[in-house]
Amino acid sequence: MNASLRSSQGKMNTNTTPDDSPREEEHDWDSYLIETNSEAAPASNFKQALIPPVNDFIVGEKLESIDPRNQDSWCIGTIIEKDGPRLRIRLDGTDDRNDFWRLVDSGDIRCYGTTAKLGGQIVPPLGFQLTSTRWTKYFERNVKDGPFAAESCFKPQPSKPEKNLFKKGQKLEAVDPRHSNLICPATVSNVIPGDYRIMLSLDGWSSLNNFKVDYLSRDIFPVGWCKLAGIRIAKVGGNPPSRASNKILPTSPTKQNENVRQQQSKNKKTIVSPLPNDSSHSPTTMDEKNNNLTTKEKINQRSKTKKENGNSIDSDEANEDTKKKRPIVTVYLNYLGDNSGMLLNPQKFRVSMPSKFGPDECHVVLTSIFDSCIKCAFQQASFIKRIIDVF
Structure with missing residues (x-):
């Protein structure tokens, strides 16, 4: 069935607008399956139309x-x-x-x-x-x-398979969950018996990016389906394909979006790994490390040894000093009108939400605020999911 999908690719008319920009080399599934000694998941495993539906929509509708x-x-x-x-x-x-x-x-x-x-x-x-x-x-x-x-x-939904028919190692095309505009070559990395989900890995990427999808998901496709539909898939572990031919409704970034992007840029951390030939990071023996210890470090080591022998300093006193250094905060709530947002019930908000949180440590106050908001939410599950998405 997959062979029929690939053989009819030239007969389909794409829904994108052609342009004169140079075309990138397309992913060659036939060669790739031979190189990886793998098989494509049968088209009957997917909840997708065998012939991709025509897109008659107009941008802006x-x-x-x-x-x-x-x-x-x-x-x-x-x-x-x-x-x-x-x-x-x-x-x-x-x-x-x-x-x-x-x-x-x-x-x-x-x-x-x-x-x-x-x-x-x-x-x-x-x-x-x-x-x-x-x-x-x-x-x-x-x-x-x-x-x-x-x-x-609007086209009718395709028929769905009666059960999960996927097998470990089969190849398919899948939407990248972190970049939903991209469709990538993927592999079924695991199938749990009796589960309605399958574990997928994006080919060429770390297993840390593996994710689970419902076997009826509309974001997974048979091998060759995207080419038949006029969609260019990403290269294995490579850069996203250009989609210059797509019609896009022009948008301008809002000030709110710009602030978010600037904040994300500030929060990024760069980790520098030592170079292999850098003598300052060359391996040292235990004797060399001990010889390089400062007098202060040696005193600390002796104190640690004494602590292990039962002659430790008063840990409660040390913890108390640490606690005193932590900032204590108080949060006041100024609530006016009926605007509690789309997530919170205005009546619950007025009755249940405290006007003051703290004084206490930051994490304690923040936890109290979240707990109070959850109690006032229309749908607690949706509120929690939204908070997780934001952070």
């Missing part, structure tokens, strides 16, 4: 989408970019940090108006930048008039 960070909510999203049958979507009211990708035959997107027909309600996304009370005005001004994607653009 709006649709309804499930909020990836709150699976119970249907929100309005705008198509920012196209790549084959994939759509890059940004929920209206959020910025580019929370963009995500969906296939045109995904069950997570649907035509605008479907939620209302089913008796539901469109809600602001998690992380909506304005207050919840201003969502109605925002909707009227920015969403109500569209443009909306036609119902014919």
Whole structure:
């Protein structure tokens, strides 16, 4: 079945706009499978259409989408970019940090108006930048008039395999979970019997990057599927492929995004490893180390020996001195109006949230604040996940 996928690649029409830029060398699956002495996972293992669906969407159109960070909510999203049958979507009211990708035959997107027909309600996304009370005005001004994607653009979901049929060592194509715009060659590194998930490793990368996915995930594809769909996959352990042919909705970075990037740059640490030929880092014997000890270090060693023999100094006294050096903080809460954000229940917030935390050590105060916020959250699991994503 995989052979039929690869043999029909030249017959498909891609959904991206051609350009005159030089084309990079594409990943050659046939040669790669021979070189690695491996086999491709059968196409019947995947919840994907054998023939990639056509992408009739237009960049800038709006649709309804499930909020990836709150699976119970249907929100309005705008198509920012196209790549084959994939759509890059940004929920209206959020910025580019929370963009995500969906296939045109995904069950997570649907035509605008479907939620209302089913008796539901469109809600602001998690992380909506304005207050919840201003969502109605925002909707009227920015969403109500569209443009909306036609119902014919949404394709039916493909059939799914009855059970997990993957085997260890099989090759496939997978979305990089850290860079969802990239699709990379990957290997099934482990299959746990009875589990609905499989462990994947991105070829050419450290095992530290291994991750688990549901065997029904729409982010894994049979070998050759992406080429058939007009999507360029990343090289094995190499740089991302250029996607100059893709249509992208122009966006400008916000001041908030710029501040975040600057903060991330400040937080980066550089670790310098010693050079092999550097004499200052050459191996030394235990005798040499002892000879190089300063008088102060020798005294410390003697003190350590005495401590082991029962003649130690009073540890409680030392701990008390250390504790005194730690800063003591107090946090005051100034709460005005009904704006407790999208995550916290305003009523619980007013009743349960203390007006003051501390005085105490920093980590104690911070823990108290988090605990109080969790108690006031609409959905505690969503709140905790959001905090983990931020930090």
